[in-house]
C-alpha cells in the first residue's frame with residue numbers, strides 16, 4: 114500500500130547552542146536547519162531533520178544547498194512519486210547526485226511516517242533490537258588543557274561511556290597525554306577532522322602509547338589510500354568519518370584497509386536505508402560501527418538513537434542528551450542520558466513528540482508543499 118503524503122512542511126529553524134562547538138576548522142554556535150514534516154492526510158505526521166551546517170567546512174552541503182535541493186527537486190519529486198516503503202526513497206532520489214544531507218532529511222521523515230502508520234517504533238522498523246543505547250560525548254577544542262580536563266570531568270561524572278576529544282596540529286599529543294594521565298581508565302578517542310597529512314605519520318604514531326579507542330579521520334576526505342598506509346603503521350585503530358558517503362565508499366575503505374572502525378552519520382550517507390546497508394556490510398566484515406552526531410536537535414537525535422539499536426552499533430555514539438547543546442529542545446520528553454545510557458522510546462515512530470510551542474519559537478519561516486502548488490519535476 115502506498116504511503117499517502119498529502120503535504121510537506123519545511124520548517125526553517127534557528128537555535129542557539131549553549132556554548133560554541135570548536136573543531137579543527139572553526140566554531141559553531143548558531144545552528145540553522147530544517148525540520149521536515151510530512152502529513153498523510155490522517156492523523157500521522159513524520160519528522161526528519163537536516164544536518165548540513167551554514168558553511169561547507171564539514172562536507173560540501175550547506176543550509177542553503179539543502180533548501181534549494183529540497184524545495185526545487187526532492188519535495189516535488191516525492192509528492193509526484195508516492196512510495197510504499199521508505200526503502201524506495203533512496204532509489205527514487207538516486208537520479209539526483211549526492212546532496213546526501215538534503216535527501217536524508219526527507220527520507221528520515223518518510224521512515225518516521227511509515228513507522229507511525231504501522232504502529233511500530235522507528236527502531237523496530239529498521240530492524241533494531243536494543244532497548245538501550247550507550248552514549249558518548251564529543252568535546253570541542255577548549256581554550257586550555259586545564260579547561261578541557263574540567264569539562265571532561267563533568268561529563269565523565271555523568272557516566273558518558275566514552276569521550277571524544279578534538280585534535281589538530283599544535284593541540285594533540287600533549288593534550289591527549291594529560292587527559293590520559295588525569296583519567297587513566299576513561300575510554301577516549303581523538304577526532305582530527307582531516308587536520309593531518311601522511312607526512313605527519315611519525316607524529317601520529319606518538320598517539321599509540323595512550324590506548325585510544327580510535328583516531329577519527331586523521332587525513333583528507335579523499336585520502337583512502339593514505340589512510341591505508343597510515344593504518345598499517347599505527348596501532349591506534351583509524352575510524353573514517355568525512356571519507357564515507359555511501360556503501361561503495363565503505364567497500365573501498367575496507368578492501369584497502371583504510372580503517373578498522375566506521376562512523377555512520379545518517380545525513381552524510383544519504384539516509385537510514387544506506388546507513389543500514391553500511392551497518393550490515395560492516396557487520397559481515399567485522400568492522401564495528403557507531404553513530405556520529407551533527408549537533409542535532411531532538412528530531413535528528415531521535416533518528417540517531419533509533420539507528421543505534423542495530424546490532425553492530427557496538428561502540429558508544431555521539432548521541433548525547435538534549436541538554437548537551439540546548440536549553441530547550443524541540444521534542445518532549447527531551448533525550449536524557451542516565452549513567453551513559455539512553456532508553457530507546459517505545460511509542461511509534463521516532464518515539465518523541467514534537468514540542469509545537471518550542472518548534473514555533475525557533476522557526477524563522479515555514480513552507481508548505483502539496484501536489485497542487487509544486488512545479489512538476491522531470492529527469
Ligand SMILES: O=C(O)CCC(=O)C1=CC=C[C@@H](O)[C@@H]1C(=O)O
Nearest residue numbers: 136171251405406407408409431
Ligand atoms: O553531535 C555531536 O555531539 C558530535 C559533534 C562532532 O563531534 C562533530 C560534528 C560535526 C562536525 C565535526 O566537528 C564533528 C565530527 O567530525 O564528528
Ligand SMILES: [Mg+2]
Nearest residue numbers: 304329330354
Ligand atoms: Mg568526525
